[in-house]
Amino acid sequence: MISYSKRSTSLAVLLFGLFYSAHAQGPRVGVAGLNHDHIYNILNDYSKGRVNIVGIAEPNRKLWAKYGKQFHIPDSLFFDDLKTMVSKRRPAIVLGYNAVANHVDIVEVCAPLGIPVMVEKPLAATLVQAKRIETLSVKYNVSVLTNYETTWYPSYKAVYDIVNKDSIGAIRRMVVHDGHQGPREIGCSEEFLSWLTDPVLNGAGALNDFGCYGADLMTWLMHGERPIAVTAIAKHYKPNVYPKVEDDATILVEYKTATGQIEASWSWPFSIKDLEVFGETGYLHALDGKNLTMRMRENIKSVKTVPPLVAPNDDPVTYYNAFLNKSIKADDDRSSLKYNMIVMEILDAAKRSIKEGKRIVL
Structure with missing residues (x-):
């Protein structure tokens, strides 16, 4: 009963x-x-x-x-x-x-x-x-x-808009820091860790996990331009915690008129996601998802909070709803397959550079 x-x-x-x-x-x-x-x-x-x-x-x-x-x-x-x-x-x-x-x-x-x-x-x-x-x-x-989480950061969209208004001149250097103290250190689930720390199931360690953010942002800022070469190094600071994969990677991405540096790590002293863009006449620094610093020559502007994003580009749900409703094409942006194939080329070249110890020309 x-x-x-x-x-x-x-x-x-x-x-x-x-x-x-x-x-x-x-x-x-x-x-x-x-x-x-x-x-x-x-x-x-x-x-x-x-x-x-x-x-x-x-x-x-x-x-x-x-x-x-x-x-x-x-x-x-x-x-x-x-x-x-x-x-x-x-x-x-x-x-x-x-x-x-x-x-x-x-x-x-x-x-x-x-x-x-x-x-x-x-x-x-x-x-x-x-x-x-x-x-x-x-x-x-x-x-x-x-x-990508960073696709929905208002500060990153503000950087993109300012660059495209030619407010800081042509891009000369991009620097992206991404990561945290480590997935085990911050308490990720065992189910997540079982594949995230596996070189086959994740494709790498911190290099894939956080290097992809920088590769995606740079591809977006450069309007889908393929880099000409990639050079990378990897570090294994925590072999006892992550025996199978690297926990730190630095990737140098060369374009015809600019250079990008991706710093991806599970060994930061704190969680970090930020973006720096140096132009011919100015500098932008998205400190996090909401705050942005802008410096023009010696004129330093204070940190300002960026207004929220507007639909359909404010979060993944409204984005894919708009895509399904055919109000956006989603074929030439940070989420697109077109841009993410370039991201995968950058990550693959980085792995080859680490393995072969040399600059990889694409």
Whole structure:
């Protein structure tokens, strides 16, 4: 016999599921994977009714229980594999929250069905995988997007706008710092760490994890220009913590008229994401997501808070909604496959430079 309390709980869960499905906002969204800690972002949006998740594909049932309980996700939304989920739920887009090396597997399933994909950065673990994604995208005319946290930073958009108004002259140098004390040190989940610190599943360590941010920003600031050469070094400051992968990388990116320096690390004394751009006549420094310093010659302006971004370029949900509604093309920006193929070329050249100990000409 089922107790009154159990029947009440079951009824509450059923009613919640019915209520939520009737009130969720936006297009039908599928989720591939739960072993990426960025999953909290989209599930928080789900809990607020901003995202209409119709199916979640994840083989690890412990993660079903973990996130199902935390975000009140009905059991009916969970599936063991992506093929089953997309065939039964028919999402308008699939969001990837799994190991970087498995992004290509999502596209293998979704592209032939005409379902666009948006994955967490970087696009892939290797350039070979990225090229396979590109091939599938072209063959089936399906978009593959990449989500970066820094895409939604108002200060970075302000830097881009100021540069494009020619307010600091032509770009001569870009410097990007990204990272934190280390994924284990800041308390990332074991499921996340199991692939993030694996050279095959992540493609590298800090170089892929945080080097991709700088490569993406520089590609955007340079309007999709491919660099002419890449030189990189890697350090292994914490071999006992991260025995398989580097925890620090510095990447020098050469353009015809500018130089970029990417500093990616799991060994910073604090969390950092900032962007510096030096032009012929001025300097911009996005200190974080909201604050910007501008210096023209010797005229130093105080740090100012940048106004919030406006839709549809203010967060990933409004962005992909606009893409699905065809109000934006999403084919020539930080999330686009076009730009992220260049990102993958830069990361691949950096790995080759480290391995061969020389400058790699693209």
